[in-house]
């Protein structure tokens with residue numbers, strides 16, 4: 001058995017589990033070895049109950065079960081399991097939700113190591129809710145550092161950990177290292193084998209750190225190599241330049257004047273795509289970066305206008321249906337004025353509707369096509385395609401960009417991104433693209449007044465919501481993301497309970513909906529659409545509200561447990577309001593006493609410039625968060641380059657070293673065609689391939 005052996009070779013992995021693993025991109029033992037923990041829990045720190053009361057963070061307890069567990073149904077689909085447990089300093093309640101099967105696990109007299117945070121119940125009892133637990137038989141040696149994995153469907157945290165462990169023991173002996181010993185020494189990195197072993201079963205956090213440095217380095221190095229190779233392929237192609245094209249009619253058709261920054265980006269496109277004389281040119285490969293609300297859509301539309309004016313077609317791909325609709329509704333009437341036809345293509349359309357779009361495309365009846373992944377369908381043929389645009393590019397893989405471009409021989413490429421990333425990072429992450437930066441907001445843009453409050457303000461907050469909704473405004477309430485493990489279960493429950501309380505007790509007369517990440521995407525879209533049509537007053541959401549969604553009537557953004565979000569994320573969320581004429585507000589709710597968390601919230605309260613915020617985020621938390629947005633589930637499933645560990649990188653120097661090393665390798669051999677780079681090239685090809693592409 002080796003890295004290439006399929007997961008079904010493992011005992012206990014049948015068809016069903018294999019399918020669940022495949023959904024997470026795990027097809028082979030090698031994939032499982034590279035399924036890095038999401039985080040680690042340090043259970044080394046054992047405390048007595050008496051000392052742990054009031055502590056902010058989770059710790060371990062060695063407790064004896066005092067009473068047999070009792071199981072009660074508190075609602076349809078919800079049960080609660082409870083028992084008493086004690087150590088020499090006190091007794092507490094241990095509580096699990098929706099886990100009736102645990103009833104037989106705990107019996108009086110048994111000892112367990114629990115890991116969790118003590119809380120106080122409504123009836124003032126000290127409790128441990130949904131703790132992690134391991135039986136602590138006499139003399140048992142429990143690992144101090146416990147890796148926590150993302151949990152695929154049909155697995156539990158324990159069973160996925162065991163699956164990874166088994167895969168590792170079988171495949172590790174045959175793992176080869178793409179780096180030479182000399183290279184490893186030069187950059188002070190451990191071997192691949194050692195790194196994999198320590199990532200999954202570390203003795204202490206120092207081992208984890210060292211091992212992670214290696215995987216993060218490797219990943220970013222290959223990422224940089226791949227991007228560069230991809231681009232040099234593209235550069236080799238050419239297409240006919242458009243003649244110089246007058247943009248004045250387009251600009252005059254807009255209801256406003258473009259800002260200087262927008263104009264600069266528009267001239268970048270003209271320069272990329274148009275020439276005075278008839279000649280062949282390299283296609284435009286450009287990224288348009290601008291803060292939320294900086295007006296990227298209309299700038300992109302200028303590139304579309306250039307293209308359509310010259311008798312060619314354009315396509316725009318966005319990550320969600322709601323965004324596709326929004327762009328369609330905004331842009332179709334604009335191009336209609338010039339006699340150009342725009343069409344929408346999204347997954348939820350009926351087969352007949354889709355087929356009529358396919359036919360219209362082939363018959364040259366459609367000039368501009370806007371849609372989701374549905375654009376990648378093999379039936380979509382766009383014979384005169386000369387411009388492809390992808391919006392919010394971090395959601396799409398490099399390869400998807402390529403797939404869309406393949407719809408024609410060669411076309412210009414424009415990528416839009418609303419993630420204001422620091423310049424140093426932009427240069428490396430988007431190193432394959434030319435950059436147009438919109439660093440100026442349209443005039444008269446209102447500032448979203450931002451407040452930080454703790455939960456004692458709840459009543460006043462409700463009154464504020466009431467005032468704004470009475471006045472016809474709409475409100476977003478965002479709770480932290482649901483984590484996919486047992487702990488997440490209770491987090492989801494608390495968000496559900498919160499939404500229910502608002503609905504039934506606080507605002508029974510208002511229209512409230514609840515949106516969470518585990519919903520099917522069409523269900524999510526339906527709710528978002530209802531909110532944007534003002535069929536809802538309040539939207540409670542555990543998932544980050546779709547990037548780019550535009551509901552101008554929304555005027556209040558409340559973010560619960562704000563300390564749990566990254567700065568850039570908070571800024572993005574705040575950007576969902578203040579988009580219309582209503583005076584808008586953002587309220588960050590947090591009880592955190594942590595000094596750095598308070599400082600971060602203060603940064604958001606006082607800073608409105610997305611780039612300054614992004615710089616502060618990079619400074620405070622390292623580059624991991626930026627990579628995290630690239631490695632989310634959707635990205636991985638959509639055939640992109642899967643970054644598996646870079647989000648754990650909190651070391652800016654390490655990142656810069658990896659990119660510098662890649663540049664050095666390429667400086668010596670730009671196409672990696674020399675024999676000594678054979679394995680590198682294979683690795684790059686494998687990482688960027690379509691193997692994981694699950695598009696339909």
Ligand code: ADP
Pocket residue numbers: 256257258259262290291292293294295296297298418442443548550
């Ligand atoms: P984003 O960069 O976040 O994608 P949008 O393109 O959605 O921003 O633009 C946000 C809003 O600003 C839209 O309603 C758009 O019509 C408007 N807008 C864009 N450019 C200007 C401008 N120069 N002056 C005034 N309003 C503008």
Ligand code: MG
Pocket residue numbers: 296297418548
């Ligand atoms: Mg946008």
